[in-house]
Amino acid sequence: MKIDPGLKEDLKRYLKEKIKKESEKIKVVSAYKLSDQELTQVLKKFPELRGKDVITQVDSNLLAGVIIKYKSKVIDLSLKGRFEDLTSTVYELD
C-alpha cells in the first residue's frame, strides 16, 4: 500500500514534536505524594525550569527527598541517593 508522502511527512513532524514535548517535560519522583505547595517550592529552587510541564511520580524506595529529571539531566535530592554517595565514599576510602 503506497502512503501519501505528504501524510508521511506530517506524521513524522507530529511524532518529532510529540517526542520534543515529552522531553521538555519535567519528571519529579518523590518518596511520597507531594502537595502543590511542596511542588512549587521544589520548582522555585530551579527557576530555569519555569513554564515547563511537570509529571510527578511516587517511589517509596527513595525514603525521603526527590529526584528531578529533565531531558538527560538528573538531580538526585533523595535520602537514598545520599546513602549511596556515602557508600561510594566509604568504598573509595579503602
Added chain:
Amino acid sequence: MENLGIDSKLLIAQLVNFGLFFYIFKKFVAKPFTRYIELEKNKEIEREKALNAAVEEKDKLEAKAIKLQQEAKKEEANIIAEAKEAASQIKERIIEETNQEVEEIRQKTKKQLEEEKNNLYRNFEDKVLELSLIVVNKTFRDVLTDEAKKKITERLIKSSKDKFIVQ
C-alpha cells in the same frame, strides 16, 4: 818271591797287561769320557746360568706386577675418592637448589595467602557495608514518619547547589 806264592812272570805280565790296559783306557776311553763329562758339566753350567737368568727375570716380572697392582689400587682409590667428592658436591648443590625452591614456594604461598586474606577482608568489609546500608534503609523505611519525610525533603532541596542548564 816264589815262597810267598807270587809268580814274577805272571806279575810282570799282569803289570804289562795293566800298563797296556791303562794306556789304551787312557787314550781311547778316558779322554772321550772326560771330554763327555766336561761337556755335560759345561751344559750343566749353562743350564744353571739360564735357570738363574730365568729366575731373575721371573722375580723382576713379579716385582713389576706387584708394582703395577699397587699403582692400579692407588689409581682406583683416587678415582673412588674423586667420584665420592663429585657426588658429595652434586648432593650439596641439589640440596641447596631444593632449599632455594622450597623457600621460593614458601614465600610465594605466603604472599598468596596474604593476598587472599586481604581479599577476604575487603569482601567482608564490602558485605558489612552492604548489609549496613540495607539495615539503615529498612530502618528508615519503618521509622520515618510523613512529617519527618517532609522535613528531610525540605532540607535536601534547600541544601542543593545543583542547576539545570536549559538550552
